Amino acid sequence: MRVNLHIDGAEAVAEIDRPGESLLSTLRDRLGLTGSKNACEQGECGSCTVLLDGAPVCACLVATAQCEGREVKTVVGAVPRPVRDAFVQCGAVQCGFCTPGLLVAVADLLDREPDPSDPEIREALAGNLCRCTGYEKIIDAVHTAAATLAGEPR
């Protein structure tokens, strides 16, 4: 079946041959968009988090067949520059495999709550596993990004 998608501001067409094909599989294996990572395919790790019509979802748990005409934003299109910069500057990126999903989740959080507290950050990112950092510098990065964004015209 043919599915039309808007991905990071561009139109894309996916010809899928399995009705259960996940959005993650379509992005990575069919369209070659490997920014979203595959680490568990069970919705446990959050590495594949994307915004689907503005809502954060695990792309591995969404069927592409459900996405006709919908807007998908990955790490490429969902993340304001200051969020990326904060991750880089604060040392929140080590191996980086969890980073694309985390960045999308942080972008979503800061869109809803421009100045989140530590508990709010922890709650918002509880679905994103990171094995390298112990999360400490990720929390730093969210605060830094929030401060930078607060100083920019919104």
Add this chain to the structure above:
Amino acid sequence: MPDPATTPGPQDRPVAGPAPGRSDTAARIRDGAPQSEKDASSAPDHDAVRPTRGSGRLIGGTGRVPSGTVGQSPIRPESEAKVNGAFDYASDLAFPDMLWGNTLRSPHPRALIRSIDTAAALALPGVAAVLTAADVPGKLHYGLIEADQPVLAPDQVNYQGEPVAIVAAETLDLARRAADLVTVDYEVLEPRCDADEAAAAGEYFRYQPVRIGDPDTAGAAVVVAREYEVGMQDQAPLGPESGVAVPVEGGLVLHVATQWLHSDLDQIAPCLGLEPERLHLSMAGIGGAFGAREDLSVQIHMAMLAMRTGRPVKMMYDRAESFLGHVHRHPARMRYEHGADADGRLVYVKARIVLDGGAYASTTEAVVGNAASLAVGPYNVEHVSVDAWGARTNNPPCGAMRGFGGVQTCFAYESQMDALADALGLDPREIRRRNALARGDKLITGQVVDAYDPDEAPAGQPFSPLRDLLDRFDGIPVPPVPAGRDIVELPGGTGNTTHGEGVRRGVGYGVGLKNICYSEGFDDYSTAHVRLELGGPEHGGEPVAYLHTAAAEVGQGHWNLQQQIARTELGVEHVVLLPNDTRAGSAGSSSASRQSYMTGGAVKAACEAVRELWRDRDLADGPIEATRVFRHRATKPMDPVTGQGESHVQLALCVHRATVDVDVELGLVKVVDLTCVQDVGKALNPVALEGQIHGGTAQGLGLAVMEEIVTDAGRVRNASFTDYLIPTILDMPPMRLRIVENADPDAPYGLRGAGEPPTLSSTPAIVAAIRDATGLPLARVPVRPEHLTVGRPS
């Protein structure tokens, strides 16, 4: 298709200079930490900086000091690619006309293979190859230390998940379906799953005793004897095992994510029946390692399929297969007996340590050496009897994981120190202080503690690196219980399980002692090539240093450090990292906390050589090049009967204090604070260093309270992130760090390896804190809720 010249992307990038002020300050004010601690946590303890010998001039041939040198925290060269989705991990690679490989694995922990029928799989349209042991082109076995692991099981399987057949097909989905169509006729055998029984029956990879003095006649005022258990932990790197084998004229190019390219090459080539020169290994982006990428996974299989089909073949494990497809941390059973005098000074230690190595050797031999030589930790004791085994069973193979044999015994000996302190009414820090090794003292192997400047001690006393770390907690108070906490801050969190009535607070300490670099006489070295030339217009005509090594960037920040070293030694701004591959000499493994020491040392030496040549030459006359091989000081094997021998290169210490809240009615634990004091010798990149300590601490927390691969008669029961829990951001407390720089005069820049020690010490600290909160003895990790509720004293 990835561009081989740029994948995965360690290229020259503008250096942003030191990272801007960290936001810890704001975060920690909300955590209620006093100002002095925030300062300590966000910067190295520069009061403690000691001069280092042989640290080299800071100004190179340009006579300038560029930004982003050793001691600063420039941004990582690969970080932009990692935040915009462009960084190519092994699982992101794709090539034209590429096939997908898949592995058929044994469902049985132990069985004979009567026959394998591949006809139905081969008949499936789109299937290009189905291979079994009969198709292995060269040697049938491989292994890191001993080649005992079959490439594909020939006639018998020895653990659940052992590879039996491999398939290549047009899509991953087809390859999986084809693997399902391979019929294997097994004769199922009873698996041997008890490591103690295996060791007693002589089924072990190594037995290593340590003997000093006479523990049986040494008199002690107080004796504590306990048994401890450590569950099987998994490295669980987020990036799955993956790679692509590409046939080229005369051989193969293998794109792999590994910790040690040259060890892979040495194991792969004989099994493929190819001369090593016909294989080129190119490093693909690595999504974490922690030991899981020391042993081979997809490498030989994808190469066999590519050789058979003549097409590129990609393999990528899903999470369930990943849990079966790499080795784990050895589970351990340990019986310890500590005797001390009335002042708490150790008189003797007896320890019986059984590590379960599973079905194949992997690195068990070296893990046993670490467990035995570090079996009592950083404490003085004259009478010791240690017996350590690495058993062979039909459980999943175990090998390298961060901490490597030091983690298991650390949990036991630190628990014993607390038990002695309890018996004597001593403070846990005080008993450790009284027994702490000092400069000139000996480990139980007879190795003298050196590599600390002798003039650092208070008057008349030899310097004790452990006492130094313990004393620093004096200035770091335990966080108070906040008034009026929201119930989501209590154990159980948003589960709304308590209003605090059953919640008890506890505090505990843990000390970890880890050997850095490879021990026991191993010829451990790294190689670096440096070429300095005048840059083109893109570099403003300024000198550019090109660095070529085979060292694996697993996330620790090693690429960044190489650039920092080159800037420091050569005084140049522009440092380009060439892709890591087997054209460079071996760098050894990104393991044993050794890469800063070893490849850092090699890059430093090569840069120094270039700098010397540069004195007499003009770059306009042509590039200046040097290759240097760096070796640490020689070590010796442990004596097979007494365990004696100067077996270690460098020792590193870390101390944790954990504060926990425990709901004693429900058995729920919330770690509310982890404070860490670690001696790193020299902080080469403070931000990356802090990240290593944070991450190592988190993996120790995981082992303390949640992480375990559960097996039942050799079968893994929880091969998924749904059932194998790793710490989330809600599980991790704020971490306060005090970084101490007691330089090692023998090491480059005075550094001490830093990645592993925190993984040792955080586990016993957390368990000690849970004991403090509950009064329970707790002799097993991970601590589960039922350990805290069943049999709880009322």
